Each structure stands twice: as structure tokens, then as C-alpha cells.
Amino acid sequence: MKNLGFKILYVATLLVTVIELGFILKDSLFTDIAKLPTGVLEQVYDSPNDDRKMNVYVVKTTLGEGVRIEIEQGEEKYNIFWQTGIDTVEAKWTNNDTIMINDVPLDANDRFGYDCRRGISLFDEGSLEQNFTNFRGKK
Secondary structure (H helix, E strand, O other): OHHHHHHHHHHHHHHHHHHHHHHHHHHHHOOOOOOOOOOEEEEEEEOOOOOOEEEEEEEEEOOEEEEEEEEEEOOEEEEEEEEEOOOOOOEEEEEOOEEEEOOEEEEOOOOOOEEHHHOOOOOOOOOHHHHHHHHHOOO
16 A cells, blocks of 8 residues: 555656646747846837837846847837847837838837747848848748
């Protein structure tokens, strides 16, 4: 009877461990740009028709610095850009639907946004146009 209790405890512990490892793996592979640290507000840019704002934040983490950009429209806010390893960006509105970040255009309406944790950087080696094409999946 004692051995059966230990076997049940062993199986339950193993099951909990496997489930926990599954959640850790899911969180490390599948990123959510909506769940980012807040950071310190550095710049605010109004859209050309003044209906939205682009807020640029510098985020300091234990792994280094990063830049987060969110679009704010009334009470609604959503992240559109996250890049680690940098502490400044050149950001501006080109029209009501497009922002330029370090000379790379991003759709301000795209809630999927750009997230460096997805494995593609807009600012790594190669031309910016080539990296942007790769980011959009138009190989």
C-alpha cells in the first residue's frame, strides 16, 4: 500500500512538471506584443490628422534596454513595435496610417506589429528593404 502511494505521488509530480514545462515552452516560443513592460515615456508624436498618438518608451530590463512603441487612440492603446538591444529610435508619422521607424515603414493599424522576439530584426545585417520584405513574408 505504501508503494502505491509513492507511485501515485511520483506520477502526479511528473505530470505537474511536464505541464509546467509545456507552459514555459509556450511562453518562450509564442510571443504576445500586448504583454510588454511599460518603460519610461520618451517621446509622443501626434498623427497628421491628430486622432492618434505614437508613444515611444525606453524599457530597461535585466537583459538590457529596449524600445516599445504604442499607438494611442482615445482610450484604446496597442503596441506596434518592440526591439531590444537599442535605446533610441527615429520615429515619425508619414501619413495617418503609416509610421517610419529608423526609415522602415510600419502599418499603424497592424495590431500584430513588429516584435524582435519573433526572430526577424528590421535592423540587422543586410539592407533594410530586404529585412522588411522578410519580416512581411514576401520572400
